[in-house]
Amino acid sequence: MNVATLRRIAFAVFRESVRDRVPYSLVGFALLVMGASYLIGQVTAGQDVKIIKDLGLAAMSIFGLFIAVFIGIGLVSKELERRSIYSLIAKPVRRSELILGKYAGLVFTIAVNVAVMTAVWYLVLGYMSWMETEAFKQSWEAPATDPRMLVAVYLIVIQLMLVIAIALFFSTFAEPLWAAVFTLALYVAGHFSADLKHFEVVVGDSPLRFITTGLYYLLPNMAMFDVKNAVVHAQPVPPAYVGVATAYGACYIVALVAAAVWIFGRRDFK
Amino acid sequence: MRTALIALIVAAGLASAIALQSARDRWFPEVASPVDEIYFTSGEALGRMALSYKSLLADVYWIRAVQYFGGTRLDWKNGVVPAPGSGRSSYDLLYPLLDVATTLDPSFNIAYRFGATFLAEGYPNGPGRPDQAVALLDKGFANNPRKWQYLYDKAFVYYWAVRDYRQAAHWFAEAAKVPNSPAWMPGLAAFMMGQGGDRRSSRFLWRQLRDTAEQKYVRENAEFHLQQLDVADVADRLTTLLGQYVSQTGDRPTSFEPLIRAGWLRGQPTDPDGVPFTIDPTTTRARLDRPSKYAPLPDEGMPPPPDAAPRQAPSR
Numbered sequence: 039m040n041v042a043t044l045r046r047i048a049f050a051v052f053r054e055s056v057r058d059r060v061p062y063s064l065v066g067f068a069l070l071v072m073g074a075s076y077l078i079g080q081v082t083a084g085q086d087v088k089i090i091k092d093l094g095l096a097a098m099s100i101f102g103l104f105i106a107v108f109i110g111i112g113l114v115s116k117e118l119e120r121r122s123i124y125s126l127i128a129k130p131v132r133r134s135e136l137i138l139g140k141y142a143g144l145v146f147t148i149a150v151n152v153a154v155m156t157a158v159w160y161l162v163l164g165y166m167s168w169m170e171t172e173a174f175k176q177s178w179e180a181p182a183t184d185p186r187m188l189v190a191v192y193l194i195v196i197q198l199m200l201v202i203a204i205a206l207f208f209s210t211f212a213e214p215l216w217a218a219v220f221t222l223a224l225y226v227a228g229h230f231s232a233d234l235k236h237f238e239v240v241v242g243d244s245p246l247r248f249i250t251t252g253l254y255y256l257l258p259n260m261a262m263f264d265v266k267n268a269v270v271h272a273q274p275v276p277p278a279y280v281g282v283a284t285a286y287g288a289c290y291i292v293a294l295v296a297a298a299v300w301i302f303g304r305r306d307f308k
Numbered sequence: 309m310r311t312a313l314i315a316l317i318v319a320a321g322l323a324s325a326i327a328l329q330s331a332r333d334r335w336f337p338e339v340a341s342p343v344d345e346i347y348f349t350s351g352e353a354l355g356r357m358a359l360s361y362k363s364l365l366a367d368v369y370w371i372r373a374v375q376y377f378g379g380t381r382l383d384w385k386n387g388v389v390p391a392p393g394s395g396r397s398s399y400d401l402l403y404p405l406l407d408v409a410t411t412l413d414p415s416f417n418i419a420y421r422f423g424a425t426f427l428a429e430g431y432p433n434g435p436g437r438p439d440q441a442v443a444l445l446d447k448g449f450a451n452n453p454r455k456w457q458y459l460y461d462k463a464f465v466y467y468w469a470v471r472d473y474r475q476a477a478h479w480f481a482e483a484a485k486v487p488n489s490p491a492w493m494p495g496l497a498a499f500m501m502g503q504g505g506d507r508r509s510s511r512f513l514w515r516q517l518r519d520t521a522e523q524k525y526v527r528e529n530a531e532f533h534l535q536q537l538d539v540a541d542v543a544d545r546l547t548t549l550l551g552q553y554v555s556q557t558g559d560r561p562t563s564f565e566p567l568i569r570a571g572w573l574r575g576q577p578t579d580p581d582g583v584p585f586t587i588d589p590t591t592t593r594a595r596l597d598r599p600s601k602y603a604p605l606p607d608e609g610m611p612p613p614p615d616a617a618p619r620q621a622p623s624r
Contacts, residue, residue, distance in 0.1 A: 078371075088418075089367045096364040174524065179417070229359040264360035271415040 043131055044139045051143025052150075055109055060147060063101045068158045070097055075162050087166055087182045088270060094159035095190055095266045101155070102148055102198040103225065109147070110205025111217040113140040114302065134299045137206065141295055144202050149195060156191050180272035189280060190269040196287040197263035201225060203294035204258070210301040228260030258290050351411020358412065366413030373405035373419070377426045377434070384432040385599075399435035402426060406444055410451075417455070420448030422525060424461050428469040430604070438469035456486035460493070467500065467513060476500050490520070511537050532601075539579050539596065540605045546577055546585055546594035554592060562589050 071094055078089050114137075117123040160183050167175065167182035180186070204224050208217035234254040262283050265275045358365045380399055406423040410416050426434055427441035442462055449458040463479035466472045480497035483489055496516065499509065511534065518530035546564075553567055554560055564587065567573045577585045583600035587593070596603040 089371075092364045092367050096361050099360065226359065230356070233356075261360065266360065267363040267413060267415070270363060273415070 039132070039138070040135060043135050044142060047131075047136060047139025048143035048146055051113070051140050052147050055105075055144070055147040058109065060105055060109070060151065063105060064151065064154050064158070067097055067101055067155045071159055071162050075166055087163065087170075087178060090159075090163060090166065091182075091187065091270045092266070094155075094163075095187070095194065095270070098152055098155050098159070098191065099194050099197070099266075102152060102194065103201060105151065106144070106148060106198050106201040107205050107218055107221050107225075109144055110202045111209045111214045111221065113144065113206055114209040115214045115217070133303045137210070137299045137302050138295065141202060141206055141298075144206075145199050148198050148202065152191060152195055152198070156188070180270075184269070184272065186272065186275075187269045189275050190266045193263040193265055193280065193283055196284055197260060200258055200260075200263075200287050200290055200294075203291045203298075207294045207298045207301075210298045210305070224258060225260060228258045231257055231259045232261060259286070262286060351408040354408060355412050362412045366409045366416055366419070369405055369409035369412065370416065370419050373402060373409060373423065373426075376405060377402055381433060399437075402435055403437065403440045403444070407447075410444065410447060414451040417448075417452075417457075420444055420458060421461055424465060425526070425529060428465045430469070436469075438465045441465045441469065454486065454488070456483045456489035456493070459483035459486065460489075463497075463500075464513070464517070468510075473500055492516070507537055507540065535580065536602045536605065539602045542577065542579075543585060543594045543596065543605055547592075549573070550587065550592050550594060560589075560592050562587055 071090065074093050075086065075090050078086050078093075114123075163182040170182075175181070201221065205217060205221045208220045212220060231254050234250045234257070265279075267273075268275050354365065355362045377399065380402075402423075406419055406427070409419045410423070413419070424441040424445050427444060428434065428436075428438045430436045442465055445458045445462045445465070449455060449462075452458070459479050460483040463476045463483060466479060467476035477497050477500035480493060480500055484493035484497060496513075499512065514530045514533045514537070518527055518534065521527040521530060549567065549572060550561070553570075553572060557566075557570075559566065561567060564573055564576055564585070568575060577594070579585070579596055579600050579602050581601065583596065585594045585596055588595050596605055
């Protein structure tokens, strides 16, 4: 595995995402958070900061999800569409390096995107805090620019890394449309894994129980990365929990990227 | 040439669309839906559909609750009588909206506290449903057992909206048992047990709430109730004066005019906003009616009128 090659491919993906107008999402995010911070104050009763915290975290997650899915599914299929894959595989680049480089490139894009969004979000929250009286701030559960919220941002990035791995995996063998459908379906199903676990209460001793239990362990548990509500209410998120969620995401990502490398390596492009 | 033509077509198309939109608004004015709807009443079901965005959806429901409460209250204030069955005539949707918001975000402190204040507010300024206010606060305390504020608010609902001073004292005492509750809480319980029901204790409680309130709305609401108690004091003094006038002249006035002419009053008595007091012709008591924002006045220390409907007591 050549690290320099991986870096070159990753930067190429990053440059392409910039050309694909991904930075527009940053403008959209900034407008959304700043506009909402003004409008929310007019329509609610003293919950502006809590709502901007919720909105910022949700927007980061949603914007990131769409970038991860719609750029992720094109990582391989675009090369096939443009037929540039032939020139790529003719070069002294391993197919595994290509997949890993593309994955790293999109992760880097998402990381930069989320970092800029976080900075904008903290600036808006800082401004809102600056505008409030000290007496009013006493009623907040946590300071507006509470650094503990970064835990939620970190877990959003891990979740998005997992979504990119899913999209990349499907993009190695499915058409872009189907790859998008499968990725989004797994994202949604991943939020229901707790229900699958408790499904045995409904089905009793039926063989269906084994299927639902199997699905519970097989499907990525997206809810594990969701600590948004806890950090907004300044509830503690134990470091051990963050560690377990990170390790879970890493294991899943390794498995999916390895499967993508394997499928892509076996594909015949003649 | 071709670019100019396309630009012309785009401009003409947009201009025509805007003109047609404007014409549609004039010819077929939009009729606002007279019915407010809440499509999802199950917070649990909605929470599942919201994936990991429950908290944001809770904010949306909270904003809807605030807007619904404020809009309905404003309609009443402006004399707009909502159509029966429109959902606005009795604030029917307020509790479901608050229930969904607090199910989606069980730590939504403000939704419990403000929500209970909204629900307990007497009709037509609010739904006059202390039972629902208590249910919401019970839910809040079940989800957040360290929040003594919910028991304090519950005591307040019993005191202010139900006038059950024994229950109020009990819940102040319960709030005092919660770790980190303020040191003055047991005193409040004792005071309520001894003095419950007079205007002095009302004033004491509202002052306490105003001075300890974290939120602007709660502080302003307490300030308003303190002003209302001052206005009630003025009404009492006027009623006393009317009683003296009746006993001296044998005449039952229906306005303050005879008292002004006789030099008993310097002018028409009004509330701080200039809305005049009137005289109840059957009881010869001074009173305030709409549009005074202080009407109806609190009736502590006064015998209830003979036709007063019993207040809805929450189940305990």
